[in-house]
Amino acid sequence: MGMQSVAVACGALALCLALTTATNPGFVVRITQAGLDYAQEQAIASLEKKLAQLKLPDISGDSRVLRVGKVHYELSRLRLRDFHLPYSRITPISNKGLQVSISNAFAELDGDWRVKFLFIRDHGSFDLKVENIYIKILLRLGSDTTGKPTISTPDCSAHISKVRVLFSGKLGWLYNLFHRVIESRLRKILEDKVCDKVAMSVYNELQTYIRTLPVTARIDDKIGIDYSLVAPPRATTKSLDADLKGEFYSLAHRSPVPFSPLPLAFPSDHERMVYFGASSYFFNTAGIAYHEAGALVFEITQAMIPKDVEFKLNTSVFSAFIPQLEEKYPNMPMKFRVSTPTAPFLTVGEGGISFQPIVDVQAYAIFPNSSLAPLFLLSLTGNVSAVINVRSGRIVGSLDVGRIRLSLKDSAVGTFQVRMMQSLINILTSSTLLPRLNARLDEGFPLPLLDRIQLSNILVRFQQNFLLLGADVRFQPRG
Structure with a gap:
């Protein structure tokens, strides 16, 4: 028998052993769509608070305005007043995980601006309204070597379709002429920051919380129960199932x-x-x-x-x-x-x-x-x-x-x-x-x-x- 045939035979044997040693769970936990919806409500409420704490960087740049010329602008002390996630849905996707879809979210910000052009310098404050925010998050569930559950965000996308910035001040009407440039930059920053915050919240908050699932439970001074996962949690079209030892x-x-x-x-x-x-x-x-x-x-x-x-x-x-x-x-x-x-x-x-x-x-x-x-x-x-x-x-x-x-x-x-x-x-x-x-x-x-x-x-x-x-x-x- 050649080396290639030996490798094939060994591979087939390993597969057969893997199939024959697969372990059925002794205990199963199933979370239904109703349970996932409730978990989502709690998670979205927490995420809403986290997004309202977003720290946005100062931005600056140059823009050309008709009949004025080049205008240098600086936006600083950007503050989120609130961030609302009114509509969301969680969907189990077979063999992938859980998908969370958030629609029609909106936020309000304010900050300080400073501009200079020709021999003019001016400053003031601005208000920013962000509307029609759409966020899609994929949550992948797994298990570690101890049998505890894990969760990650392999995919997150955020899209903002409407940003409105309104400058105040003596020459606010002039600066509103180049608001589109600033709105575009703010839109990109917010989209990136939202997904960064989602990933951080999943890692720091959700991951920490799901790991409170007990792998072992001590009954008394003689007996314990092993509740470790025998396989990663699996999503079906209607539920999330966890197989435990x-x-x-x-x-x-x-x-x-x-x-x-x-x-x-x-x-x-x-x-x-x-x-x-x-x-x-x-x-x-x-x-x-x-x-x-x-x-x-x-x-x-x-x-x-x-x-x-x-x-x-x-x-x-x-x-x-x-x-x-x-x-x-x-x-x-x-x-x-x-x-x-x-x-x-x-x-x-x-x-x-x-x-x-x-x-x-x-x-x-x-x-x-x-x-x-x-x-x-x-x-x-x-x-x-x-x-x-x-x-x-x-x-x-x-x-x-x-x-x-x-x-x-x-x-x-x-x-x-x-x-x-x-x-x-x-x-x-x-x-x-x-x-x-x-x-x-x-x-x-x-x-x-x-x-x-x-x-x-x-x-x-x-x-x-x-x-x-x-x-x-x-x-x-x-x-």
Whole structure:
């Protein structure tokens, strides 16, 4: 095989590897046209203030005026009084980015002038009205090596179709005779300055702001969420989509997830400003991370049982089902150690989120010196469903457990009928274990939101393989 053939084969192999290793997102954020319109309103208001602060250079030159001759002019202390952008539109353009079009903008300036011709010198002030300003800006979205979003302005054009300058002073009528020369120069300066200011605002303001999107979110001292971009944000004709890794991980040790996210068939909803798609991969990596971090281990003791539950966690109670307990460990307090031998695996479908966890419950007798005697090991399984909502920018939830099934895995006190203690296990689960889990879920997990964004008008809908959340957004300015 020749060198050229080897190169072609290597190239084809590299392409195949790239295609096979392409990663689906575990979490998707979609900004609809309504969301883009709202973002544009905020950005245009900020840009309007920035343009009103434009610093314009002094200009000078010579112009020939009929029956007067050469006139030397100087314009200084040019001050923008205001800059208005009354009409604007943002449009997502597939494979390019976002296009912002501004029309019928206008501005007013004033300044000082000085002229000399023949033996005459004069000075005064002038007013400048700039009308019919058209600005077109292309915003290109990308991502850096850390997975944070980036934004740039590869193209900006500004066109001013009407400039009117009016000189005041004793000979103002004379200087208005050569206003076209000055208007032409001012038009070119303003057009260049407007795009310079746009590029600077995008780099200094917009770029800084979009980078407040969290790449990682720390949940507690054990778990974090990876929200890094797996690809640059992509514009379609109707929205802007961002594909995020959407993966929980243990802060102590991050190991590869043994499965990959499936494609998300996002619906064409557009009534909300923003939509979030949290895949089953997202939720299942949470189970893996918490399991690997040892966070799915709980102890149940008498102190944890609510006062209104008439139940004593001791060998006397359980001896009704296991007579051997009274003989070996008479009237001794007990405790249970609850753990999961494997990470729970969830399914997300149109009916909601459900899973069938396998839970080990090890029972101990507690000696007066606090040492423990293992009694028996139960295996519990049952249908668990989740209720999901969004509160204060966080996904919150609660679990509901159906009928629990018991089996005996090991016993140091002989065999016994586990079905006889079904009601006791149900009490322990509903009164102690479930409230602890739900208290943690009620704290929630943060959504990937830019700084100072608040959500309202929340929509929660279950789809095949993912949870769809919709919301309207509001930007909260500082102070």
